[in-house]
């Protein structure tokens with residue numbers, strides 16, 4: 001009916017086929033084994049819920065209200081015993097190497113019981129994304145191998161990521177804003193490394209982490225071009241913790257103040273800088289920062305969607321149980337039509353959100369950060385080869401200059417801007433969707449459950465407190481809407497400008 | 502805020518505002534620590550001293566005889582700063598109204614005029630319950646001139662503070678119920694620790710179990726529903742006033758913060774998306790205040806069909822408040838999520854206030870029941 005070139009031409013109009021039906025485009029490229037692997041991951045999550053998260057969720061929330069100084073050391077040890085801090089570390093770094101999208105499914109499951117506990121696990125992978133997306137394979141290997149060692153020795157090595165500053169939250173999430181903002185965390189070049197001064201706030205898991213991925217700026221007037229990523233060990237001279245915050249929800253996961261006072265960080269702990277990346281590409285420094293930022297948020301925001309949808313599901317399941325066991329006027333709520341419709345609506349929200357994170361992950365798998373690891377040859381190669389092969393043969397190769405060069409090219413030079421926008425835009429769409437629907441479902445649950453829902457021991461009030469955070473971190477939902485506009489809509493409208501009003 | 506309603510309210514407004522400024526502003530975080538921190542007895546005593554615990558009680562019973570508009574005005578201003586003491590005032594008014602609606606002047610006389618302290622005056626009440634929609638109420642058995650109550654009741658508000666409580670219970674089969682006055686110090690009353698709830702921490706509630714406790718009937722037997730429905734419009738207006746206050750507080754704090762906080766090189770209020778969010782909270786706060794004002798007029802004039810209209814106002818304002826308090830946090834970003842600011846508490850309290858007088862869906866269905874005069878079992 002239409003020629004091939006007609007189809008191509010018609011589908012290149014907004015919304016373009018490639019940017020829209022992502023799952024359909026990715027499906028033929030997906031290694032089939034990922035399904036089996038994902039099933040296993042979900043089963044592990046359910047077992048973890050039954051044995052760990054369920055018994056602890058409300059108990060720990062209560063405990064943190066009694067003792068606001070509580071830190072989740074035992075929980076971290078338990079998660080470490082379960083292997084949760086290495087599950088999604090690629091095999092080349094010694095981890096279990098489960099496929100990255102499966103982490104969203106895991107997150108949904110655990111968050112359906114307690115998103116605070118999921119955060120205690122998940123924030124570590126925000127830092128893992130910061131490490132691996134930097135392209136600095138040598139340093140990523142060094143740190144991630146320590147995480148693996150931590151699992152073996154039973155002494156957890158957990159990572160945090162620090163970008164937010166007291167005066168710059170939204171601004172440090174967006175390269176277009178950061179130069180207008182007031183960043184203060186400064187890295188001054190000295191012989192052999194940098195001296196860092198400044199404060200970071202709201203850093204999840206700060207107090208309990210062993211290493212922090214830290215962002216500072218050589219020139220605080222031009223941060224977009226002078227961003228430097230470091231990896232800094234807890235206990236380093238000049239690096240200390242302030243208080244941790246007294247939050248409304250997700251109280252089991254601390255949010256810490258990090259203080260850097262003349263903290264010396266040697267050159268070999270510089271994870272990312274435009275100077276490092278410049279060796280592999282001649283793109284402007286600002287674009288390099290934007291690409292790095294996009295890689296990290298493209299990987300982590302679909303995860304936040306999964307967190308939100310987990311909570312949405314928890315609220316749905318709690319309301320469902322209540323409606324199935326409570327009678328009003330002699331009739332079970334579950335048999336009253338209004339309740340059936342509300343429950344169906346809540347269930348629909350869960351399904352919608354799940355689709356959103358799945359599509360955002362499809363974008364990463366097909367056109368973004370996961371593309372290489374999830375291409376069939378690489379995926380099956382990594383599956384097939386025994387661990388000693390990676391430990392003894394591949395691992396030393398990660399220190400080679402040529403490896404750094406290849407990674408640098410692959411991550412920062414070759415990818416197309418439209419792929420970057422697609423992944424970042426979809427990640428924002430997913431993040432907004434999952435977290436907004438999460439809030440909606442919690443509100444509906446609390447309305448259905450009336451006074452029962454108000455009690456902490458009934459579970460849903462905690463969900464309502466917990467979920468609100470998800471609309472704020474990883475970029476507020478306002479910032480994510482603007483990013484979705486910038487990435488998915490503005491490119492079609494030549495006169496559109498973002499952050500310029 | 503309701504001063505245009507009547508100049509008589511001016512002294513009440515001033516009193517409520519100065520009370521909020523002196524006792525509440527800047528201290529909400531500390532007060533909210535309860536039950537894990539101290540209870541603010543001194544605030545309760547002050548509320549008693551200035552007469553807030555008897556706002557709607559006639560002067561002959563030791564109250565200030567202020568009427569519903571006065572109660573709403575007090576609640577608006579108190580809840581703007583902190584809704585927890587508002588919850589106490591609300592619950593106390595609820596108990597008093599039930600007694601008055603049931604014509605139990607003698608009981609009221611025995612409690613209120615002589616009370617020397619706030620705690621003597623308090624009468625606990627399950628303010629989140631509509632007893633008609635609760636299938637499992639305690640049972641009442643006749644025992645001479647009094648009754649014996651057996652069973653369990655959840656979230657008895659002020660149950661750990663008050664010496665007495667009004668308890669709905671059933672004495673026969675079928676949905677009818679009656680209200681009873683119970684001495685909470687009785688050895689046959691077992692009270693839980695204060696229940697850890699979403700919000701209104703400093704307006705505590707407990708679960709109670711009665712095992713044959715002596716109880717005095719309030720008004721007529723099996724007439725509880727009638728009394729409850731008679732006073733519901735006024736209590737709905739009071740709940741609406743609480744959420745209107747919360748809304749006003751959320752707006753004020755968000756506006757002030759957005760003028761101070763800079764991102765992207767300018768105060769965030771100058772980003773039009775933040776302007777839009779603020780406008781939306783402002784619209785909600787203004788509409789809420791107008792609804793409360795109109796509800797008070799409706800309650801005074803009692804024109805046909807006023808009851809569901811006031812209920813509609815309460816439902817609508819609660820919805821607005823639940824939405825707006827979420828945006829109230831959002832405008833403060835990460836800081837809004839922390840207990841150092843009052844926004845997170847407003848987000849929690851708004852939902853507590855929404856649940857006063859029963860479950861939202863049933864309150865909605867009740868409006869249609871009233872409009873069609875149908876049996877509740879059919880709706």
Ligand SMILES: Cc1cc2nc3c(=O)[nH]c(=O)nc-3n(C[C@H](O)[C@H](O)[C@H](O)COP(=O)(O)OP(=O)(O)OC[C@H]3O[C@@H](n4cnc5c(N)ncnc54)[C@H](O)[C@@H]3O)c2cc1C
Nearest residue numbers: 163164169170202204473474476478764772831832834835
């Ligand atoms: C519990 C918690 C854990 C966190 N964990 C981490 C972590 O592990 N690591 C880390 O680095 N950070 C973390 N964060 C920080 C988080 O990412 C920031 O809070 C978030 O980016 C918002 O920044 P802010 O709080 O400074 O709000 P602000 O940036 O001050 O925003 C305030 C309001 O202004 C709006 N706004 C700002 N700029 C604009 C604009 N240009 N246009 C329109 N609206 C605008 C925002 O949407 C928001 O509504 C965490 C935060 C919390 C609360």
